[in-house]
Amino acid sequence: MKQRKWFWPVLAALVLTAVAALAAEMNMGAPNLVIPAGNKGDVSFPHGTHQTVLEDCNTCHSLFPQEPGSIVSLKAAGTLRKMQVMKVCQGCHKEMTQAGKKTGPVSCNDCHQ
Numbered sequence: 001m002k003q004r005k006w007f008w009p010v011l012a013a014l015v016l017t018a019v020a021a022l023a024a025e026m027n028m029g030a031p032n033l034v035i036p037a038g039n040k041g042d043v044s045f046p047h048g049t050h051q052t053v054l055e056d057c058n059t060c061h062s063l064f065p066q067e068p069g070s071i072v073s074l075k076a077a078g079t080l081r082k083m084q085v086m087k088v089c090q091g092c093h094k095e096m097t098q099a100g101k102k103t104g105p106v107s108c109n110d111c112h113q
């Protein structure tokens with residue numbers, strides 16, 4: 001079958017418009033968050049920086065939904081263990097530090113204030 005010349009450019013433009021619309025609709029959440037950690041002290045978390053650097057939301061959100069306060073609620077409900085999210089944060093920072101890459105803190109008091 002003979003394709004018309006305009007078919008692929010038009011399709012590409014439609015797909016790009018749809019992707020842009022989706023991105024605009026996506027709720028990114030606050031660029032800077034504070035994660036409570038009981039007596040250990042709050043953790044300041046640059047959410048926006050991580051979204052830019054990591055791209056995949058599920059690196060973190062496979063553990064808890066994209067809602068404010070979800071970590072605290074799930075910990076209270078016993079669905080998340082204490083320090084379960086922290087292990088993901090610290091684990092990634094450790095691996096990247098060992099690989100000599102720019103990353104976040106690995107020692108307790110650099111996160112807990």
Ligand code: HEC
Nearest residue numbers: 027028029030050051054057060066067068069070071072
């Ligand atoms: C490195 C970990 C990480 C990544 C990656 C990440 N988030 Fe989050 N996100 C969090 C944490 C931590 C919270 C705070 C949860 C809480 O308050 O208990 C959060 C909260 C949120 C919230 C709740 C609103 C708010 O402002 O508190 C939204 C919406 C959200 N994230 C969207 C996203 C989207 C969309 C992506 C991907 C583009 C993403 N997140 C990637 C860790 C991450």
Ligand code: HEC
Nearest residue numbers: 035037038040043082083084085086089090106107108111
């Ligand atoms: C990369 C940042 C980061 C580092 C480094 C870190 N933590 Fe955490 N920690 C967190 C976050 C975020 C939470 C809250 C989420 C959770 O419980 O998984 C937390 C939670 C905790 C909790 C549970 C508090 C509660 O009552 O629920 C304890 C205890 C704790 N951390 C101790 C430590 C100790 C000890 C170290 C050093 C060996 C450490 N943390 C290093 C980010 C970090």
Ligand code: HEC
Nearest residue numbers: 043044045046049053054059088089092093102103104105
């Ligand atoms: C999969 C890897 C990965 C995970 C998971 C991750 N981080 Fe990071 N983090 C990074 C990288 C990469 C940077 C450096 C970003 C940059 O400035 O380029 C960073 C930077 C940081 C910084 C320092 C920002 C600054 O301005 O110096 C903090 C604080 C931090 N992360 C906290 C956390 C906490 C808390 C969590 C868990 C909720 C977390 N990170 C999860 C990769 C990760």
